[in-house]
Amino acid sequence: MELRQPSSAEEAVGLLGNGHVALAGGTEIVPLLRDGLLRADALIDIRRAVPRGIHGTTIGAGTTLAELEVDPGIPVVLREACRLAASPQLRAMGSIGGNLLQATRCWYWRLDFPCYLHGGDRCHAKDGRHDEHAIFGNDVCASAHPSDVAAALLALGTMLRTTARELPLAELYRLPTTDDPQTTTLADDELILELEVPIPEASVYLKAMDRQRWSFPIVGVAAARTAGEVRLGLAGVAPVPWTLTSVDDLDRATPLPGTAYKLPIARALVARALRAVATG
Amino acid sequence: MTINGVPREADVWPGESLLFALRERLGLPGSKNACEQGECGSCSILMDGTLVCACLVLAAQADGHDLVTVEGLGENGSLHPVQEAFVEAGAVQCGFCTPGLVVAVADLLRRDPTPSDDAIREALSGNLCRCTGYAKIFDAVRIAATRA
Numbered sequence: 001m002e003l004r005q006p007s008s009a010e011e012a013v014g015l016l017g018n019g020h021v022a023l024a025g026g027t028e029i030v031p032l033l034r035d036g037l038l039r040a041d042a043l044i045d046i047r048r049a050v051p052r053g054i055h056g057t058t059i060g061a062g063t064t065l066a067e068l069e070v071d072p073g074i075p076v077v078l079r080e081a082c083r084l085a086a087s088p089q090l091r092a093m094g095s096i097g098g099n100l101l102q103a104t105r106c107w108y109w110r111l112d113f114p115c116y117l118h119g120g121d122r123c124h125a126k127d128g129r130h131d132e133h134a135i136f137g138n139d140v141c142a143s144a145h146p147s148d149v150a151a152a153l154l155a156l157g158t159m160l161r162t163t164a165r166e167l168p169l170a171e172l173y174r175l176p177t178t179d180d181p182q183t184t185t186l187a188d189d190e191l192i193l194e195l196e197v198p199i200p201e202a203s204v205y206l207k208a209m210d211r212q213r214w215s216f217p218i219v220g221v222a223a224a225r226t227a228g229e230v231r232l233g234l235a236g237v238a239p240v241p242w243t244l245t246s247v248d249d250l251d252r253a254t255p256l257p258g259t260a261y262k263l264p265i266a267r268a269l270v271a272r273a274l275r276a277v278a279t280g
Numbered sequence: 281m282t283i284n285g286v287p288r289e290a291d292v293w294p295g296e297s298l299l300f301a302l303r304e305r306l307g308l309p310g311s312k313n314a315c316e317q318g319e320c321g322s323c324s325i326l327m328d329g330t331l332v333c334a335c336l337v338l339a340a341q342a343d344g345h346d347l348v349t350v351e352g353l354g355e356n357g358s359l360h361p362v363q364e365a366f367v368e369a370g371a372v373q374c375g376f377c378t379p380g381l382v383v384a385v386a387d388l389l390r391r392d393p394t395p396s397d398d399a400i401r402e403a404l405s406g407n408l409c410r411c412t413g414y415a416k417i418f419d420a421v422r423i424a425a426t427r428a
Contacts, residue, residue: 003294003340026336031317033295043294045341066330087406088384089333090318213405 005045009191012049013163015042017189022046024062025093027086028102037103037112050097051194061097061192065149068096077203077222081152081235084207087214097192100150100172101184104143104239105216106133116141117181126256132218135255135262137238141176142256145183146216150241152205154233155222159196162186169195173240183240200224204276206269207235219265223273230277232270237262247274281342283308284352292339299323301339302349310350310379321407324380325349331387333406350379353386362386365424366417373411381407385421394425 004020006012016022019041023029032038051060054071065082068074069091085091085099103109104117106125114120125133125142133142150169158169164187172184172192186192203224209215220235232244237253244250247270255263281288283306290305297316302308302325312322316335323334326348334349353360359367362385372378381404388395388403395403400421409417 001293001295003338023338023341026338026341027318027333030297030336030338034316043338045338047341087318087321088403089321089324089331089406090336092330093318093332093336213402 001040002042003045004042005048007048009046009049009163009193012044012046012191013189015044016191017187020044022191024050024095024098025064027090027094028098032103035110037110046191050095050191052095057197057199059096059195059197061194062095065091065094065096065099075152075156075197075200075203075224077155077200077205077224078149078152078197080205081148081207081220081222084205084209084220085148085214090214096149096195099147100153100169100192101186102145102147104183105146106141106143109143116176116178117143117183119181121178130256130258131261132216132236133256133259134238135253135259135266136234136242137175137240138254138256139175140178141181141239142259143239144217144236145173145238145240145242146236147241148205148207148217148220148222148235151217151220151222151233151235152203152224153195153197154241154243155203155224155231156197156200157224157226157231158198160192161194161196163189163191163193169241170243175239198226200226200277201228202277202279204273206273206276208265208269219262219269221266221269221273223270223277225277230274232273234266237266244270247271281345281347283347284349290339294338294340296339297335298325298337298339298342298347299334301342302334302347308349308351312376312379314376319408320377320380321384321404322377322380324383324407326383326387331384348383350383353382360386361427362389362420362424365420365427369416369420369423371413371416371420373409373413377407377409377411381409381417385424388421389424395421 052062069082108124217236
């Protein structure tokens with residue numbers, strides 16, 4: 001294992017891929033390496049290669065959650081999602097780009113069960129314990145995506161700029177299939193550089209969790225009204241951050257026996273969020 | 281890197297954590313090693329004035345940075361006011377979480393000398409006490425706040 005510290009995005013891209021893994025705040029990558037869930041021949045420290053800071057509606061991917069949550073220019077939904085995402089230590093370290101790329105908290109995956117995401121042939125959660133798992137998009141894998149921040153950014157209609165392309169945030173994600181376990185479309189040698197975040201007229205983030213501070217979401221609901229149109233983004237309900245086009249989408253949920261309790265929570269939070277952005 | 285005001289050097293393996301380097305190579309075992317996941321806060325230190333979990337920072341990434349560990353809080357051989365308050369309140373049971381909490385409280389009081397209970401709860405939410413001795417820890421924060 002070696003650690004490289006490139007000073008530009010171009011240099012970083014040249015080093016990535018082939019078992020070379022990008023590292024920024026360390027809150028995600030370091031525990032995954034320690035637990036043997038991620039293997040790396042080299043770590044590429046991208047802190048000098050990726051922009052950090054807030055310039056109008058543009059956020060550098062290296063900006064920490066702690067920096068975002070206190071910036072009055074950042075929409076409320078994103079500030080609140082950052083504030084509720086983790087402990088002060090983790091928010092001070094973790095970058096917004098890394099937050100979008102978090103691995104699932106599914107305990108079967110974390111314990112290295114041979115599930116679809118590990119290249120296996122089944123979802124162990126579906127037949128086992130799955131209280132924290134998905135109510136949408138769970139045909140193959142029933143894991144739940146933990147990013148509060150991604151839900152907020154979906155509601156805001158965020159665009160990403162990477163070293164290779166520009167794309168709406170929703171296109172960063174893909175549902176895993178039986179023959180491809182990837183949950184993002186990011187290439188091994190591609191870095192998220194910047195986020196373009198429109199300013200809404202009103203926005204809110206509501207989060208149900210086991211503990212009042214620093215828990216992963218049972219259900220997180222982000223809502224933003226931009227140019228008169230309301231968008232909803234949900235965390236903790238599907239293997240990827242989930243967009244609802246309307247409240248009626250909740251009728252198409254596919255809860256598992258252990259996750260059925262999430263649906264009324266989602267309904268309540270969506271109703272409350274829609275009321276908040278209608279008048280806010 | 282600079283640790284507690286003193287320039288220090290260490291030979292480290294690229295994948296090694298800053299916590300390991302502090303404890304095993306630099307003779308600073310005050311920061312405790314518990315979860316190694318960033319969940320418990322026992323290894324909290326200040327890096328360039330920001331509260332971080334030393335278990336999640338690679339030692340090599342700390343090169344060139346300014347670190348303060350629990351060993352560096354007190355001055356001239358005397359305890360830091362937060363340490364005195366922990367002693368006075370009896371805010372220590374098994375003691376394993378104490379160094380991380382002391383650093384986190386010192387960081388809180390530097391930013392907010394008169395924190396509300398909610399602000400204390402928020403600031404210490406990343407520091408877990410396995411003995412659940414939070415009431416005395418809160419007492420210690422309130423005592424320290426009167427002397428800051």
